[in-house]
Amino acid sequence: MLEAGIRQVRVALAMVLGRPINPRLVERLIEDALATIEEFGSPGDDVEQLIDGPFADPAERRDLQTRALQRTARRLARRSVFYRERFEAAGVEPGALTPDSLRNVPVTRKADLVARPHDFICGEPQIVTQTTGTTGAPARVWLSRYEIELWPALIALSLVLRGEARPGDCMQINISSRATAAVQEDIEVFRLLGAATRVVGQVPPDESLDHLLDTGGVTPTLLSAYPSYVAQMVSAARRRGLGPADFRLRGVFLGGEVLSPSLAQAVRETFGVDQVGDAYGMTELLPVGGRICRQRHLHMDPNMGYAEVVDLETGEPAEPGRLGTLTVTPYFPYRECMPVFRYDTRDVVRALPERLDCELAGVPAVSQVLGKAGRLLDTAAGLVAPRDIVEALDELPGTEWPVRHRAQVTDGKLHVTVVSEHASPVDVTERLGARGIDAVAEVVRLGPDEARALCPLRCDLEEKTFVGGAA
């Protein structure tokens, strides 16, 4: 108990002072957390403060954020060619930056990372991971050994303290094998927790279901996937007549795409799970991530990075209620090798008031991601977000997920083309109308290749196997 207390103090001091965190120390804290849960059945009091940090007090939060931003900027000015030039060009003194003066630093875009990757390197590269390329040319992000060791340890600690994973669990990983960092991270997280992993990838959904049903070895209790891929699994499971009694799943972790409430409910009903996590993450922002609360706010982790909403129209910090792009600065010592500063994700969110009354009210929040900035639909009646359309279409009766569609604006009017065997244009306009979206609807029947061409999704990053051919 005494050792665990000392370890907590050492990790907390490293976090507050911005010193590198010894991954071994965090790994030992995971062992302490597992022993605590073994003895008591749950973590002790004030566990939220340990996980989410002392951010409930705005003044304290601002002080910690200012120091973390200055620390991160100073390091970048010393080590990153790209940011040294950028700070000099902007006339910014890195050691004097505050959340208010941050706007003087131009945002970093994916194109910068793609064009000048070497100028971002600040550490010893160990492994490269790359974005899936669903929104253009993939960006490559190098990670150091320190990052590869630290991030899984921090995630594992958070998972075990939140009760989202435990020893004996088995995580089936159905994300793209090209998401090297995420896959490697998941494997390491579950190793640290004394749990197993099944790295399946984006194989044909029926094969993934076979893995979920496999009782040889350790049967999966958790599943990690993209929403569009899990949608395919839901459809395949329903076709095969599989239901909650057939699976041993306890939780499903989704991210990377819009997850509609209808699909989340279908996942719950099909796989018999209570916990359907909708996490926000992005390769370029690692290890900063976000969680969705019950009121569907996106709460970005304030321990590891600074999140801001940059107004779509003015480019200034967005006032509550305004739309803007989510812009994130991962802090040192969490991001070390190839850090970014004010990275504009192009994910559109709505800025929210500082005071919220959800269960994560102590953690700053924005709205759920509404879609990519380039895909907002500017109609005569106003902006329509891709999320609104996806959520409406996922409610179509008799639909087979994932619903593929194309939305475009012609002469100020929204036109939505939906691929469906059963729905009618009236169904589509009714669902959209219920959300205040006036649109002209068209329903088409397309083959798989044509449907993919109409609306590419992450589930299209499919991986071939010989299983189907052998059968």
Added chain:
Amino acid sequence: MSAGQTLFLACVDSAYALAVPLAAVLYFRKVRIPRPPVGTFNSRDIVVMMGFVLAIPFLYLALPGAALPVVLGLVFAGGLTVGYQPVVARGLLRWSAILTLLAADVTTRLLLGWDSPVYWLANSCVVGLMVISATNLNVQGGMRLRNVAWFVLLLGVYDLTFATVLPLSQELADAVQGYPFAPSAGLRVGGLGAVIGMGDLLAYSLYTTAAYKAYGRAGLRTALPLVVVFGALVPAVAPPVVDWLTGHTPSLIPAQVCFAPAAFIGFLVLRRRGPERRMRDYLARADARPAPGLVAAVEPAA
């Protein structure tokens, strides 16, 4: 040692050895101490505790006479406020009670003298409350009967060593006797006196409470007789018996030398009933998941 003195010692020590552990068990059943988010007692903490046990006597002996009560007073005040925060949540009320208790200890010692029964009762009260608090901090923090059994066994070896090879125990007992906040409980009435060390009371309370947590009423039924017989009666009657057998009266029979082997055997016997209950099992059987503070206790099945 007269027969009257032996009887007095046996009665007083037995009373303390019974009352303090029982009070610790009662506290365990009724009160939940807040615990840190991460951390549970483990075998490495035994090493740390033994480190303190080894170091504290030397600290006591090294401190100048006037400093010792001050240090002990501060330690007691800190320990009492941590242990009784869940019982008396209001800080002002809690601190008033603690300071009154500590003031009573000092006042009775200064006004009535070190051999006053009132002083001994006041000091015993402080020590007893401190032991109950420390016991529950450890047992509710995850200390298991296995940990206690090994700790007590090491204490037995320590006591034997420091009573025979390095005769520090008597020197230490003499050094702290009669001071305000002396780390011992006891009673003096007329020419009769009985003292039981705070460390001994802590060992008995830890053993009893951990046995209760691990095995319910069966643990309590095993632990309490062992505590009274081998922790109080045997050490009290041992000197005259040794005198009768050898013609030589030992100046000190360390209680842990008698208690430790019995306690360890008691642990081995209890262990045959099955694995120890953890706090989560205890709380589940109590059919409640108590918040910190006072709780309605429900007797768990043995």
